[in-house]
Every structure is written in structure tokens, then in C-alpha cells.
Amino acid sequence: MIFDxxxxxxxxxxxxxxxxxxxxxxTRDRGIILREPSVVAVALDERGTKRIIAVGDEAxxxxxxxxxxxxxxxPLRDGVIADFEVAQAMLRFFISRVHRRRSLLRPIxxxxxxxxxxxxEKRAVKExxxxxxxREVYLVEEPMAAAIGAEIRVEEPSGNLIVDIGGGTTEVAVxxxxxxxxxxxxxxxGDKMDEAIIQYIKKQHNIxxxxxxxxxxxxxxxNAKPAQDEEPRKTLVRGRDLxxxxxxxxxVSDAEIAEALRPTLxxxxxxxxxxxxxxxxxxxxxxxxxxxxxxxxxxLLKNLDILIRDEVQLxxxxxxxxxxxxxxxCGQLLENPDLLSRVAVG
Numbered sequence: 001m002i003f004d005x006x007x008x009x010x011x012x013x014x015x016x017x018x019x020x021x022x023x024x025x026x027t028r029d030r031g032i033i034l035r036e037p038s039v040v041a042v043a044l045d046e047r048g049t050k051r052i053i054a055v056g057d058e059a060x061x062x063x064x065x066x067x068x069x070x071x072x073x074x075p076l077r078d079g080v081i082a083d084f085e086v087a088q089a090m091l092r093f094f095i096s097r098v099h100r101r102r103s104l105l106r107p108i109x110x111x112x113x114x115x116x117x118x119x120x121e122k123r124a125v126k127e128x129x130x131x132x133x134x135r136e137v138y139l140v141e142e143p144m145a146a147a148i149g150a151e152i153r154v155e156e157p158s159g160n161l162i163v164d165i166g167g168g169t170t171e172v173a174v175x176x177x178x179x180x181x182x183x184x185x186x187x188x189x190g191d192k193m194d195e196a197i198i199q200y201i202k203k204q205h206n207i208x209x210x211x212x213x214x215x216x217x218x219x220x221x222x223n224a225k226p227a228q229d230e231e232p233r234k235t236l237v238r239g240r241d242l243x244x245x246x247x248x249x250x251x252v253s254d255a256e257i258a259e260a261l262r263p264t265l266x267x268x269x270x271x272x273x274x275x276x277x278x279x280x281x282x283x284x285x286x287x288x289x290x291x292x293x294x295x296x297x298x299x300l301l302k303n304l305d306i307l308i309r310d311e312v313q314l315x316x317x318x319x320x321x322x323x324x325x326x327x328x329x330c331g332q333l334l335e336n337p338d339l340l341s342r343v344a345v346g
Contacts (some may be wrong), residue, residue, distance in 0.1 A: 008242055009107040012027055012028075012029075012098070012099055012107050013027070013028060013069075013107045013108040013109070013110075013334050014026065014027055014095065014098060014099070014107050014108075014110075014134075014334075015027075015109070015110045015111075015330030015331040015333070015334055016078065016091075016094075016109060016110070016111045016112070016129075016330065017111075017112050017145075017326040017327035017330065018038070018091070018112065018113075018125065019038055019076070019079075019112075019166055019167055019168075019326075020038060020074070020076045020078065020079055020166060020167035020168030020169070020189070020190075020191060021037065021166065021167025021168070021189075021190055021191065021297065022035060022036065022037055022038055022167070022297075022323075023035075023036055023037075023038045023039060023056075023090070023094055023325075024324065024326075024327040025098050025327070026095055026327045026328065026330065026331035026334075026336055027098065027331075028331070028335065031331070032324060032327060032328075032331075033098060034094055034097065034098055036055070036056030036094070036244055037056055037057060037059070038074060038075065038076050038090065038167075039055070039056065039058060039059040039060040039063065039072055039073070039074050040054070040055050040059050040071070040072075040073050040074075040075060040086045040089060040090050040340050041051060041053050041054035041058070041062045041066065041070060041071070041072045042070070042071050042073060042086065043053070043069055043070050043176045044069050044070075044071065045069075045113065050085065050086070052086075052089050052093070053070065055089075055090055055093045055094070056093075056094075057159045060072070060212075063210065063211060063212055064210040064211065064212065069322065072226050073086050073089065075087035075090055076168065077168060078168040078169055078187040078234030079114035079117070079134050079142075079166065079167075079168040079185075079187070079189075080114065080117055080121045080124075080168075081121065081124045081125060081128065081171035084124055084128065087124075087128050088127075088128040088131055088132060088138050090131035091129060091132040092126050092131070095107070095109075095129075095132045095133050096132075096133070096136070099133065102193050102270075105133035105135060105264040106133050106134060107133070107134055107135060108134070108135055108136045108137075108138070108208055108334070109134040109136070109137050109138070109140075109329040110137075110138045110140055110331075110333050110334055110340065110344075111126075111128050111129055111137060111138070111139055111140070111301055111330070112139075112140055112141070112142045112145045112329075112330055113125055113126060113139050113140070113141060113142065113313075113345075113346075114141070114142055114166075114168075114169050114171060114185055114328070115141040115142060115143055115144075115173060115180060115183050115185050116183065116185045116325070118154065120298065121247075122139055122345070122346045123145050123346075125137075125139060126346060128138060133282055137346075138333070138340060138344040138346070139344060139345050139346035140329070140330055140333060140340075140343055140344055140345065141171075141173075141180065141343075141345055142164050142166065142169075142171050142326055143162045143164050143171045143172075143175065143180060143327075144171035144173070144175060144178075144180060144329070144343050145172075145326045145327075145329035145333070146162055146164045146295040146296070146319075146325045146326045146329055147160060147162045147175050147293070147327030147329065148171075148274070148287070148328075148329035148333065148339075148343075149319075149321075149324065149325035149326055149327070149328035149330075149331075149332065150162075150295060150319040150320075150325050150329075152175070152293070154175050154176075154178050154339075154343070155177060155178040155339065155342070156176075156177070157176060157177050158176060158283075159174055159175075159176050159181070159279070159282070159284065159285075159286035159287050159290075160174070160176070160284030160286070160287070160293065161173075161174055161275070161276070161279075161287045161290070161291070161292050161293060161314075162174075162175060162292060162293050162295065163268070163272060163273075163292055163293065163294050163295070163296075163299075164295045164296040164325075164326065165189055165190070165268065165294065165295070165296040165297065165298025165299050165304075166189045166190065166296045166297065166298065166299075167189050167190040167191050167297065168187065168189050168190075168191055169185055169186065169188070169189050169267050170185070170186050170189050170267075170271060170296075171183070171184075171185050172184045172185070172186075172271045172272050172275045173275070174275060174279050174283055174287070176283055176286075178339065178343055179340045179342075179343075181279070181280065181283060182190070182275055182278050182280075182283075183275065184271045184272075184274050184275045185271075186267055186268070186271045188264055188267045188268060188298070189298050190215075190269075190297055190298050192217075192264050192267075193218055193222070193264050193301070194211055194214040194215050194218060195211075195214070196260045196261055196263065196264050197209075197214040197217055197218060197257060197260050197261070198210075198211070198214045199260075200256065200257075200259070201214075201237060201239070201250075201252065201260075202242065204256070205237075205250045205252075206241060206242045206243055206249045207211065207237065207239040207240065207241060207242065207248055207250055208239050208240045208242055209237060209238075209239035210239075213237065213238070213239065216343075217235060217237060217252065217257065218257070218261075218301070219252070220235050220251070221233045221234065221235050221254040221257055221312065222235075222257050222261070222301050222302060223254040223255075223257060223301070223302045223303055224257040224258060224261065224265055224301050224302065224303045224304040224306070224307040225258065225304075225306050225310075226254050226255050226258050226303070226305040227303070227344055230254050232254060232255060233253065233254040234251050234252065234253045234254070235251070235252060236249050236250075236251055236252075237249060237250055237251070237252050250290075254302075257312050261301075265304070265307060268298075268308075269307070269308060269311045269312065272292065272308065272312055273311075273312060287314065288314065290315075291314045291315030291316055291317060292308060292309075292314050292315070292316045292317070293317055293319060294308070294316060294318045294319065294322065295318075295319050295322045295325040295326070296322055296323075296325075296326075297322065297323050299318050299319075299322045300318075300322060305317070305318050
């Protein structure tokens with residue numbers, strides 16, 4: 001115990017939500033100290049060797065605007081590492097920014113991962129963190145971390161239905177006794193919503209827009225279920241005319257965006273239904289009382305809670321800090337090693 005306390009004084013342990021869209025870093029003493037896009041800009045030389053030139057916000061600003069020898073890369077796709085080398089460099093960059101070698105010991109790091117990823121994918125995350133300077137790495141599944149971050153007592157014998165809508169995946173899980181009893185993970189999240197908006201505007205208006213523009217549209221006027229008595233919201237969309245090849249703008253309404261997002265949101269609803277169908281009766285009765293708990297950035301889509309409530313006939317609650325719940329849960333586990341040992345999956 002004395003040794004553990006001394007280690008705590010000399011190291012700066014971290015919790016990391018390594019997300020497809022954003023990476024968040026938490027420390028015991030300061031809370032969330034980093035929140036940046038999971039984007040890396042690399043320059044390629046004549047041999048194809050990659051050189052990191054920007055990470056995070058600076059790199060995201062380059063998306064769709066780079067010259068031929070520069071690429072803005074998102075190293076995580078659908079919740080898992082797609083480019084190990086770049087993901088490793090990104091993690092090392094974020095950890096060094098936070099740690100700055102002010103501690104005598106390398107940090108213990110708790111990292112969130114999607115539920116149900118393969119052992120190879122788990123090993124890739126763990127190796128990336130270890131190579132970036134971690135002393136020890138613990139992996140915690142995102143639904144579990146989100147539930148802990150939402151102040152749910154996961155160790156109790158009671159069913160809780162968590163729906164974590166991230167950038168690359170939506171994780172649906174029934175949690176009881178510090179374990180995931182039933183779950184479903186679908187590769188649908190904020191990225192698929194952006195992609196659906198791009199395809200809709202391309203098909204309906206013959207205009208090509210980029211990922212960043214689609215994300216801005218989703219944030220500005222995105223709506224899962226526009227109410228008939230609400231004033232329609234509209235925004236001006238600028239892109240390239242596919243027929244003339246010149247810049248063009250068009251006005252788009254929230255009703256159109258709801259139409260564009262319908263198939264994506266339906267996939268999330270079906271994942272919730274599928275999980276509920278396989279949930280043991282005793283836990284199902286708890287869920288009827290508590291309802292569905294929404295976390296993740298995707299849960300901020302306007303009226304999404306109303307859409308899910310109407311589709312599954314259960315009360316729906318969006319947690320207080322849906323963007324932060326996963327990293328806050330990982331952070332709480334740094335303070336509770338007994339619970340960490342129960343919920344860690346690697």
C-alpha cells in the first residue's frame with residue numbers, strides 16, 4: 001500500500017477515450033485536460049515514407065484541403081485502429097503533451113475500446129499505448145466506461161441498458177454485476193451520419209460536399225424526428241456542382257436531413273431491439289423501470305431520444321455529459337483499482 005501511494009506521487013496516470021472522431025485524455029489531478037480530433041496529417045516523400053506534420057485540431061483543419069504529398073488521416077475507423085503506425089504516433093503525441101516527462105515513472109493508462117473487438121485489435125491498442133510510453137495498460141469496454149462515467153452503480157445486481165453512440169460505432173449493452181450480460185455493436189455512428197448527409201445532398205441536389213461540411217450541417221440543423229409544430233430550420237450548403245463543376249450553394253432543411261439520416265438511425269434502433277430481445281427477463285424488468293441511457297456524441301442529435309422512445313416504447317435519458325462519459329468512467333477506474341480489476345478486459 002505504501003509503495004502504491006509512492007508510485008501515485010511519482011507517476012501521472014492517464015485515462016484515454018481513444019475515439020474514432022475525438023481523443024480525450026483525463027488525469028487524476030486535473031480531470032479532462034485534452035480533447036482533440038483523432039486526425040493526423042502526414043507528408044509522404046518520394047519513397048512513400050510518412051512524416052507527421054500535424055495532429056488533432058491542426059490536422060482536422062487540413063481535411064479535404066491538402067496538396068498531393070500531404071494526407072490528413074483518421075487512423076481509427078469503425079472504432080478500431082486502421083493505421084497502426086499513425087495511431088501510435090498520434091497516441092505518443094497526445095501522451096507527451098500531457099505527461100511532458102514531469103513524472104519519474106511512466107504512466108498507467110486506462111483506455112476504452114469497443115465491445116466485441118478481436119484479440120488482435122485489442123493487442124494493437126495495447127501495443128500502441130505501451131510504445132507511446134505507458135508503464136501498464138488496461139482496456140475497458142466503452143459501454144462499461146460510459147455507464148461508470150454516468151454515475152451508474154454497475155456492480156449492483158440490476159439491469160442497465162446503455163447505448164453509446166460514438167463516431168465509428170454504436171455500442172448497446174445490458175450491464176449488471178460489473179459485467180456485460182448482453183450486447184450488440186454496430187458500425188454506425190457519427191461518421192455514418194455524415195456520410196448519409198453527403199450522399200443525400202449529392203443525390204437530391206447534385207452537389208458534392210466534404211466530411212467537415214456534412215458534420216457542420218448535422219450539428220447545425222440535424223434532427224432525428226422534426227415535430228410538425230416546430231418552425232423548420234434551414235442552412236445554406238456550399239459545395240461543387242456535379243454537372244457544371246463549379247462552386248454552388250443550396251438551402252437545405254432539417255426535414256431533409258432527417259430523411260437522409262433515417263436508415264442510419266434505424267440501424268441504431270434495431271440494435272437496441274435486438275439486444276432487448278436477448279436480455280434475461282429479470283434484467284428486462286429493471287430496464288422497463290429505468291429505461292434506455294444514451295451516451296456518446298451521437299446522442300446529442302436533436303430529438304434522437306424521442307425517436308428511440310417512440311420506437312422501443314421505453315423511457316430514454318441522455319446523460320449529463322454524453323461526450324465525456326467514457327473518459328470520465330475510465331478516470332474513475334484509476335481511483336478504484338478493485339473495480340478496474342473486475343471490468344478490465346485486457
